[in-house]
Amino acid sequence: MHKVIFDTDPGVDDAMALLFLHRHPEIDILGVTTVFGNVPLDLTTRNAQFLHREWGISAPISKGADKTIDPSRTDDRAASVVHGADGLGNIGVPQLIDWPLDSRPAHQFIIETVRANPGEITLIAVGRMTNLALALRADPEIAHLVKEVIVMGGAFDVGGNVTPAAEANIYGDPEAADILFTAPWKVTIVGLDVTMKTIMSADYLAHMVKSGESSLQLLSDLSQYYIDFYRSRAGLAGMAVHDSTACVYLVRPDLFTLRTGPVRVVSGGIADGATIQAPDSGRKFIGTPWDGHPSQSVCTFVQSDAVLEVIRAALVEGRPAIAV
Ligand SMILES: [Ca+2]
Numbered sequence: 001m002h003k004v005i006f007d008t009d010p011g012v013d014d015a016m017a018l019l020f021l022h023r024h025p026e027i028d029i030l031g032v033t034t035v036f037g038n039v040p041l042d043l044t045t046r047n048a049q050f051l052h053r054e055w056g057i058s059a060p061i062s063k064g065a066d067k068t069i070d071p072s073r074t075d076d077r078a079a080s081v082v083h084g085a086d087g088l089g090n091i092g093v094p095q096l097i098d099w100p101l102d103s104r105p106a107h108q109f110i111i112e113t114v115r116a117n118p119g120e121i122t123l124i125a126v127g128r129m130t131n132l133a134l135a136l137r138a139d140p141e142i143a144h145l146v147k148e149v150i151v152m153g154g155a156f157d158v159g160g161n162v163t164p165a166a167e168a169n170i171y172g173d174p175e176a177a178d179i180l181f182t183a184p185w186k187v188t189i190v191g192l193d194v195t196m197k198t199i200m201s202a203d204y205l206a207h208m209v210k211s212g213e214s215s216l217q218l219l220s221d222l223s224q225y226y227i228d229f230y231r232s233r234a235g236l237a238g239m240a241v242h243d244s245t246a247c248v249y250l251v252r253p254d255l256f257t258l259r260t261g262p263v264r265v266v267s268g269g270i271a272d273g274a275t276i277q278a279p280d281s282g283r284k285f286i287g288t289p290w291d292g293h294p295s296q297s298v299c300t301f302v303q304s305d306a307v308l309e310v311i312r313a314a315l316v317e318g319r320p321a322i323a324v
Contacts, residue, residue, distance in 0.1 A: 002027045002250055003120050003147075005110055007064070008243070009037030009127030010047040012083050012226040016219055016311070017126055017243035018048075022057050024314040026251055029059040030113055030121065033106035037127040037172055038079040039087035041066035044127075047087050049099035055215050061099070064106025065130035069137075069176045079168060082229050089225035091218075107134035111142055118145045122250060125180075126152040126243035128169055133176035136183050143185040152246035153177065154191035154263075154275035156298050166273030167192050170265060174273045178265040181275075187296040189263065190246040191275065194256065194302035198245045201238035202227050204308065212316040219315070241311065248307045249299070251320065255310070257301035262293035 004027055008014045021027050032052070034045040045063045052061060067073075084090035102109055110131060114121050123146055125132055132149070135142060153169035154177075160166040170177045181187055205227075209220045223239065230236040249256055261279040266272060277298050278290035285291075306324040313321040 007125040009044045011038040013243040035064045035127045049097040060102040062102040062106045062109035068173045084225045089222040106131040110135040128172040129176040133179040149187045165271040171273030181263040194299045195242040198304040199238045255303045258297040262290040
């Protein structure tokens with residue numbers, strides 16, 4: 001059983017990823033921590049409460065950071081154009097949801113839960129990495145107590161999606177991402193290199209809804225705005241399932257090709273938030289900001305049809321995918 005803390009900013013593709021984690025029989029969600037991002041923190045937290053209530057998810061929700069780890073950062077490009085003003089495709093989520101929140105802030109929840117389960121927890125971060133960076137700053141030893149960190153974020157051999165250089169989760173808090181990538185734990189980064197190749201068509205989603213249970217109708221309803229965004233702005237006949245792709249890596253790493261090497265994040269300037277890896281197998285440099293940092297894994301290739309089938313099998317049938 002994979003024990004997971006899911007750090008998220010719901011978010012349409014976050015919602016699908018949450019349902020995937022909940023429905024997959026080999027995954028146990030120990031907690032959900034929220035962070036500002038796609039919409040402000042109060043809304044991402046409210047959305048997590050809403051999704052837990054609608055889908056009967058019992059894992060505790062802990063509210064996290066509402067600003068970048070470097071307080072001098074003020075630029076915040078809202079993603080409501082992608083996810084809708086409410087973060088869930090403007091489906092009319094009630095303003096207040098009567099669902100409990102853990103009393104601890106997210107970074108404290110992460111620290112205490114990791115310490116209670118040494119060596120067993122995978123942190124999956126699909127929003128800005130502020131909560132994880134705060135946890136590392138408050139208790140650096142947790143880096144040795146976490147099994148693995150899986151991140152949705154970054155763009156390595158492809159362009160960004162907020163600027164030509166930067167992907168949204170990194171751009172939203174570059175200093176936090178750099179803290180996370182340079183910490184002495186095992187990080188796997190699932191970025192735009194693979195998530196923009198994992199496109200779920202509107203027809204595929206509709207077919208899942210027809211064959212699945214009622215929880216999928218809500219998923220479909222809240223995804224329509226996002227699908228329209230991808231159709232009109234990116235010319236795609238479907239949506240990139242960024243966050244679900246990162247979650248699939250947890251159970252099916254064999255569907256991804258990895259490249260190892262230290263990863264740093266550009267801070268400031270026109271390439272603010274760009275992610276750059278110094279591949280272990282590449283040219284050797286001396287005296288660079290990558291020196292002495294741990295080698296992390298970046299996904300460079302994905303078997304996207306198989307990833308979609310892993311998502312479908314969990315969402316529709318509540319089981320691992322067979323023969324992919
Ligand atoms: Ca997200």
